[in-house]
Amino acid sequence: MKRNLGYIKAVFLLLLVGLLYGFAAERHKGRKISEVKVKFTDSENLYVTEQVVNKLLIQNNSSVSGIDKETLDLNRVESLLNEHEMIENAEVYLTLDGKLRAEVSQRKPIGRVVGNSSFYLDKNGELMPLSQFYTARVPLMFGFDGSNVKKAYGIVNHIKNDEFLTRHITGINRLKGDKYILELRELDFELYFGDSNNVALKFNNFKAFYKKAQKENKLDTYKKVNLQFGDQVVCTKK
Structure with missing residues (x-):
């Protein structure tokens, strides 16, 4: 008799727990x-x-x-x-x-194409529309469209990931044959980059040139700095 009573109590408790759980679940769903x-x-x-x-x-x-x-x-x-x-x-x-x-x-823009159609190039190398809420401070890209902008991704991405280059380079101009000229924030010489090969080497050469020319107070004496040869920097004086 006591054993049967224990079974009855156990079943009752299980039913009670089930009912309470079901009630709580339904109430939770309906919240x-x-x-x-x-x-x-x-x-x-x-x-x-x-x-x-x-x-x-x-x-x-x-x-x-x-x-x-x-x-x-x-x-x-x-x-x-x-x-x-x-x-x-x-x-x-x-x-x-x-x-x-x-x-x-x-999404994170790294360059902004300016022209007949304007859009961003994002960090993954994909086209990104302009935002009505915020304008990114990234290099402006001239002479580009959706068919050729990705060819310059390596250059733009390298600039974005380098503090020195981000501070000094404000624009990229595309020439025929997918050659590029870079615009600088403060200096007025033309920075000819050439094609998109050997990006890291060209930029390292440019930074070394800049540091040396700045130390010698000669940055204002050049009208063109050419990085296209990769293993050297060729400068033309004013």
């Missing part, structure tokens, strides 16, 4: 999203704003409070964010207390 928060992971320059991301997060609904957890399709919302032309990657999740979170990495 409304109480807050939406967007975190931009690695940049203060907003090529896409929090308001734009919020609109995508709530799937074009006018009020977050009107959406419950079951209604929100996280995979769909995450896909919408990742399809946005200014976003490189987005991760969307819900916290246990019903808050919607999104961590967003923006």
